[in-house]
Amino acid sequence: MAQLNGHMQHGQTREGQPPAADPDRPAAIDVAHLVKDYKSTRAVDDISFRIARGSITGLLGGNGAGKTTTIAMIMGLVLPTSGSVHVLGAKIPEQSYDVLGRMNFESPYVDMPMRLTVRQNLTIFGRLYAVRRLRERIDQLAADLDLKDFLDRANGKLSAGQKTRVALAKALINEPDLLLLDEPTASLDPDTADWVRQHLESYRKARNATILLASHNMLEVERLCDRVIIMKRGKIQDDDSPDRIMARYNRDTLEEVFLDVARGRAREGAS
Numbered sequence: 001m002a003q004l005n006g007h008m009q010h011g012q013t014r015e016g017q018p019p020a021a022d023p024d025r026p027a028a029i030d031v032a033h034l035v036k037d038y039k040s041t042r043a044v045d046d047i048s049f050r051i052a053r054g055s056i057t058g059l060l061g062g063n064g065a066g067k068t069t070t071i072a073m074i075m076g077l078v079l080p081t082s083g084s085v086h087v088l089g090a091k092i093p094e095q096s097y098d099v100l101g102r103m104n105f106e107s108p109y110v111d112m113p114m115r116l117t118v119r120q121n122l123t124i125f126g127r128l129y130a131v132r133r134l135r136e137r138i139d140q141l142a143a144d145l146d147l148k149d150f151l152d153r154a155n156g157k158l159s160a161g162q163k164t165r166v167a168l169a170k171a172l173i174n175e176p177d178l179l180l181l182d183e184p185t186a187s188l189d190p191d192t193a194d195w196v197r198q199h200l201e202s203y204r205k206a207r208n209a210t211i212l213l214a215s216h217n218m219l220e221v222e223r224l225c226d227r228v229i230i231m232k233r234g235k236i237q238d239d240d241s242p243d244r245i246m247a248r249y250n251r252d253t254l255e256e257v258f259l260d261v262a263r264g265r266a267r268e269g270a271s
């Protein structure tokens with residue numbers, strides 16, 4: 001528990017409230033009654049939430065809960081069956097081009113071209129985003145994310161953990177205002193994962209960026225996130241700060257809450 005508390009102290013707004021909504025600026029993400037059917041499977045089932053700018057929100061849920069599908073709809077990569085998504089005020093996918101340059105995403109399950117070197121891959125993505133002073137930006141990311149030793153190696157010849165760091169560099173290349181992350185520390189050893197989390201925290205702070213991340217790592221979510229949205233079978237099961245969610249389930253860790261939700265145990269006071 002002492003170790004857990006040590007982790008919690010690193011959280012930026014762990015004890016605080018999520019940033020207040022600014023009435024003059026649209027939310028970073030505004031999802032209303034979103035539904036996605038894949039043939040007979042309802043992957044996302046009428047979910048609604050708004051995410052304030054400058055916040056870090058964790059999307060939790062077991063395998064198949066609908067997290068990746070939700071993120072893909074926010075990116076405009078998957079079309080909703082019904083409902084709406086707005087990102088930074090733009091309707092997705094209709095107005096995607098207005099905001100694509102201000103968002104980016106990372107997923108360990110989406111591979112970059114394997115034969116190209118890390119530097120070539122980052123150069124291609126940087127050009128897609130019209131990044132100015134691209135060479136300097138890549139050098140900066142290589143220093144920040146410790147990529148220097150393998151910048152000129154083919155992507156296909158990297159370890160899983162090295163690929164995860166390169167994918168993060170790709171996600172940060174355009175200094176996005178909105179960063180969508182699917183398992184940002186998958187395959188990373190605990191030390192590297194901790195350091196990547198610190199990098200994400202300082203990136204958010206420096207740019208007032210908004211981060212939405214899907215993760216199965218509960219300590220990561222406790223440490224990083226101001227808010228947690230728990231999904232189960234396509235629906236939102238709970239949505240609050242980590243502290244309040246743990247209090248509601250009368251649990252000390254999100255891991256225990258996750259097991260309660262997965263195994264269908266009711267939260268305290270719930271009917």
Ligand SMILES: Nc1ncnc2c1ncn2[C@@H]1O[C@H](COP(=O)(O)OP(=O)(O)OP(=O)(O)O)[C@@H](O)[C@H]1O
Binds near residue numbers: 038041062064065
């Ligand atoms: N392209 C697809 N075609 C058909 N069904 C799909 C497709 N993508 C996802 N699904 C189904 O939709 C549901 C939600 O999947 P999704 O990948 O969004 O879940 P997830 O919460 O990200 O899961 P995980 O934690 O395993 O990554 C699952 O039942 C999955 O089998």
